[in-house]
Amino acid sequence: MKKVKIFITLKEGVLDPQGKAVQEALQANGFPDVAExxxxxxxxxxxxxxxxxxxxxQRMCDKLLANPVMEEYSYTVEEGIRS
Amino acid sequence: MKKVKIFITLKEGVLDPQGKAVQEALQANGFPDVAExxxxxxxxxxxxxxxxxxxxxQRMCDKLLANPVMEEYSYTVEEGIRS
Structure with missing residues (x-):
């Protein structure tokens, strides 16, 4: 089996309110140096x-997992996984 | 700067309804071989x-980002990132 890990993030320039909220929460709770x-x-x-x-x-992301207008994806593969 | 990527997933054995829903959607839409x-x-x-x-x-995950009872985290680091 192959283990595939897919990471889906908002494209550069697209507003990321969730990212902003997490950053502000971290900065307010003892992690002032966190950025971006x-x-x-x-x-x-x-x-x-x-x-x-x-x-x-590519087919899974285009069809179901990612919004091609606002999101981009990357992935890693681990080969020879025993399930 | 360092770019840190944190991955937070449910621990083995914890029910993952979201994972189950995504898998069923993929299997019903032309990806029958997707598993786990x-x-x-x-x-x-x-x-x-x-x-x-x-x-x-570790501090960020313990304090804010992850639920230590049900979730586990891993991370990668990229050094020398220009912001």
Whole structure:
């Protein structure tokens, strides 16, 4: 099996109220040096060894997981995972 | 600056209704091979070069970002980021 980790964040320039709220909460609670905070979605899954991960991730994100207008995605793959 | 990426997921054994819902949606929309889907939070931020990232991340997660009873976290660090 392959373990795929997908990270979905808002595109640069898109207002990130959640990121702003988290940053302000951190700064108000003893973490004054935190900056440029952005919050996104993290989706982990397994796919069969023969899967074309790049194609599958692109299709999944385009179709369901990410809003192509406002969001961008990146991913990592771990091979040879025993489920 | 250092760019810190924090991944917060539910601990093994904790029911993940969101992960289940995403998996079922993917399987019903042309991705039958997707398995073991888990959904979590992804938080990205910058910290000063001199920051003790391991300590800061642990304190931030324990204090604000993660529920220690149900969630676990991991993180990556990129050094020398120009903000």
């Amino acid at each position: 905070t952005r919050v996104g979605k993290y989706i982990e899954m397994t796919l069969p060894d023969e899967a074309d991960v790049a194609l599958e991730v | 889907t888990r959904v979590g939070k992804y938080i990205e931020m910058t910290l000063p070069d001199e920051a003790d990232v391991a300590l800061e991340v």
